[in-house]
Amino acid sequence: MQISYLFTTEFIFFVISIIVILSAIMALEAKEIIYGAFSLGVMFLGIAGLFILLDANYLAMFQISVYIGAVVVLILFTIMVVPREIWRHHASRIAPEIIAGTIASLMLIGSIFILYLLTPAWSIIPSNAPFDWSVRRIAQSIVIEYGIALQILALVLFAGLLGALALAKVEPKKEETR
């Protein structure tokens, strides 16, 4: 392998995609769920790297700050709060389920791949035409073109977080409230 091949875009893409696929499998198959949570974080980092390869630097930053800063931390908090013996309860799995799930997902992948064989996507490469992917342009697009969606999204975020808080509230037991 030539040394100049090491840092081409294809090589970086292959490395990141191998990391993403392996950590996604590890997140589902790790024995302890906390290793699964950390593998999920690695997968989010890999997806952020792919976003950078797609010229979406702001989205990569957003992905890291939301997924690793919020979602993975929330998952770790939940693993910490829930008692340990609850997580250990699922060691026995049934083999036919695994075989059926594998066959189902392979069939799904195969059918999508056959669809891809019929498309001209194999030869499409990105055009070199310059375009403005700065944060200013994204902010204009969000506020001006998608302003209503942004406000509805804020309401959805508020309602969802309020609902999560109301669900997770610890109600005092009746014996304790004498």
Place this chain on the structure above:
Amino acid sequence: MIPLIYFLILAMILFGIGIYGLSVKRNAMRLLFSIEMLMNSANLNILAFARYLFVPGIEGQPIVLFSITIAAVEAAVALAIVKVVSRTCETIDLHELKQLKG
């Protein structure tokens, strides 16, 4: 340069892994992981198509931004449900959760 199909195939494999987790796993937390994988592969697909347009632009990026936000809300609600279920039903095995009323 990387052809479009590389990103599509990577998103496809990630989607397949997520479907596998959704159909096989019994732990509610693993199902949440699978749903996050599905959302990430969808985001990757949208962004790849937006970048490989004939006239490239940022049209895909606000949509992916909204999608990431929705995924965060969904994760918060799902984790709250996991916490409540683990407290009331003493298990989060989906095959043993048979009643909706806590």
